[in-house]
Amino acid sequence: MVLAQLGGSIARALARMKDATVVDEKVLADCLNEISRALLQADVRFETVRDVKANIKTIVNLDALAAGTDKRRIIQKNAGSREAGLHPSKGKPSVVMFVGLQGSGKTTTCTKYADYYRRKGFNPALVCADTFRAGAFDQLKQNASKAKIPFYGSYIESDPVKIAVEGVDRFRKEKCDLIIVDTSGRHKQEAALFEEMRQVSEATKPNLVIFVMDGSIGQAAFDQAQAFKQSASVGAVIVTKMDGHAKGGGALSAVAATRSPVIFIGTGEHIPDFEVFDVKPFVSRLLGMGDLSGLMDKIQDVMPADELVPKLTEGAFTLRLLYEMFQNLQNMGPLGQLFSMIPGLSSQFIEKGKEKEGQAKIKRYMTIMDSMTQKELDNTNPKLMNESRINRIARGSGRLVKEVVDMLEEHKRIAKMWSKLPINNIRRPNNRDSLKPLVNALPPNMLNQLGGLNGLQNMMKQMGSQKR
Numbered sequence: 246m247v248l249a250q251l252g253g254s255i256a257r258a259l260a261r262m263k264d265a266t267v268v269d270e271k272v273l274a275d276c277l278n279e280i281s282r283a284l285l286q287a288d289v290r291f292e293t294v295r296d297v298k299a300n301i302k303t304i305v306n307l308d309a310l311a312a313g314t315d316k317r318r319i320i321q322k323n324a325g326s327r328e329a330g331l332h333p334s335k336g337k338p339s340v341v342m343f344v345g346l347q348g349s350g351k352t353t354t355c356t357k358y359a360d361y362y363r364r365k366g367f368n369p370a371l372v373c374a375d376t377f378r379a380g381a382f383d384q385l386k387q388n389a390s391k392a393k394i395p396f397y398g399s400y401i402e403s404d405p406v407k408i409a410v411e412g413v414d415r416f417r418k419e420k421c422d423l424i425i426v427d428t429s430g431r432h433k434q435e436a437a438l439f440e441e442m443r444q445v446s447e448a449t450k451p452n453l454v455i456f457v458m459d460g461s462i463g464q465a466a467f468d469q470a471q472a473f474k475q476s477a478s479v480g481a482v483i484v485t486k487m488d489g490h491a492k493g494g495g496a497l498s499a500v501a502a503t504r505s506p507v508i509f510i511g512t513g514e515h516i517p518d519f520e521v522f523d524v525k526p527f528v529s530r531l532l533g534m535g536d537l538s539g540l541m542d543k544i545q546d547v548m549p550a551d552e553l554v555p556k557l558t559e560g561a562f563t564l565r566l567l568y569e570m571f572q573n574l575q576n577m578g579p580l581g582q583l584f585s586m587i588p589g590l591s592s593q594f595i596e597k598g599k600e601k602e603g604q605a606k607i608k609r610y611m612t613i614m615d616s617m618t619q620k621e622l623d624n625t626n627p628k629l630m631n632e633s634r635i636n637r638i639a640r641g642s643g644r645l646v647k648e649v650v651d652m653l654e655e656h657k658r659i660a661k662m663w664s665k666l667p668i669n670n671i672r673r674p675n676n677r678d679s680l681k682p683l684v685n686a687l688p689p690n691m692l693n694q695l696g697g698l699n700g701l702q703n704m705m706k707q708m709g710s711q712k713r
């Protein structure tokens with residue numbers, strides 16, 4: 246079963262229960278059986294499914310509860326509680342502790358995480374409780390200063406618990422609402438590391454423990470994530486180094502198998518190389534990998550190959566080409582999924598819940614392009630768009646100069662991405678064979694999680710059907 250379908254199956258099971266007039270033993274048992282089936286089909290281990298079922302049963306005491314609606318709410322709450330507490334809430338002070346093996350990217354990720362929330366309006370701070378590695382404090386200090394985030398640490402103090410407590414206390418007093426504690430990494434899963442983590446955790450009482458894991462280790466991630474989950478009550482996982490590592494998919498599915506939610510992924514060495522992890526865009530991206538067959542399949546819908554290939558081989562990715570693509574996109578209805586398929590289109594178009602804004606932006610871009618001359622639309626000379634042309638386009642379209650410049654920048658970015666695509670691979674891949682290169686590119690565990698070849702095909706269909 247496709248991972249993305251799991252949520253749907255559970256939601257349907259709960260909805261059916263909602264329709265029942267009375268929630269009794271039988272309705273509850275049916276609902277739980279349905280949820281169990283969905284989990285098992287999603288390759289969740291039998292033992293886990295059994296535990297989930299038992300937990301829900303213990304929590305939902307049918308006799309003690311009077312009204313049916315309350316029971317539903319409680320079951321819903323418990324079935325969905327995995328998501329609770331994974332993200333800090335603004336204005337409510339949270340302590341988040343980072344754990345992981347040495348070199349996993351923990352220190353870098355602490356800063357990325359702090360910066361992400363700073364941009365969301367939080368007031369974060371960093372505490373370096375890594376006294377094991379010489380230079381860890383300097384690294385955190387350097388990163389934190391670059392991102393303009395307050396930090397706390399010591400060159401001389403060797404007790405990580407003491408530093409962690411001092412740092413957390415200080416930033417609590419300074420009214421920081423997100424205090425991030427970076428702990429020591431070790432070469433392997435040593436008992437001493439876990440003991441140190443336990444002590445830091447006990448002293449700082451974190452609201453969330455995040456395990457940072459190197460995605461390049463692939464499926465070996467399962468044992469590591471499991472060990473950390475058990476020893477450090479890990480609440481969430483961040484998988485790093487997802488850039489350029491074919492094994493990243495295996496790591497993600499292995500982590501999923503430990504039932505630890507992955508909340509972010511690291512996609513590079515720099516602070517902005519950090520993305521919220523969500524299964525759907527991730528799968529979309531996966532489909533864009535391999536020999537790009539999945540992506541090319543989607544592009545067929547936006548612009549048929551027989552039209553696109555001659556235009557692209559002729560030369561550059563012109564504004565006119567972009568305009569035509571937007572036009573096709575607009576004719577297709579709600580398109581959150583498809584946006585993610587257009588290489589280069591910035592993530593703001595595909596962010597969950599922001600599809601409407603994405604559509605509005607496309608409309609705005611098209612209005613701007615409507616005020617361009619034929620020459621400008623077909624232009625391949627980067628110097629053509631001078632100030633006077635930009636001013637004229639802005640006036641003509643009733644838009645700000647800045648908006649015209651933004652649009653031209655976006656076009657430049659997209660054109661750059663397109664120049665890197667293997668255009669000759671564009672074909673009509675609608676049969677199973679066309680999925681083979683993609684299947685071969687996926688780690689086996691990941692493919693299992695996606696429901697094998699059939700699951701992959703269904704998912705492509707599912708994504709295709711969302712166009713209408």
Ligand SMILES: Nc1nc2c(ncn2[C@@H]2O[C@H](COP(=O)(O)OP(=O)(O)OP(=O)(O)O)[C@@H](O)[C@H]2O)c(=O)[nH]1
Nearest residue numbers: 347348349350351352353430485486511512513514
């Ligand atoms: N390509 C890539 N490199 C990354 C990513 N995240 C971190 N790195 C690099 O990985 C290396 C190790 O990162 P650190 O942040 O020092 O790792 P650490 O886990 O804090 O290490 P210890 O403090 O020794 O435990 C550095 O060179 C980082 O630049 C990522 O998402 N992609």
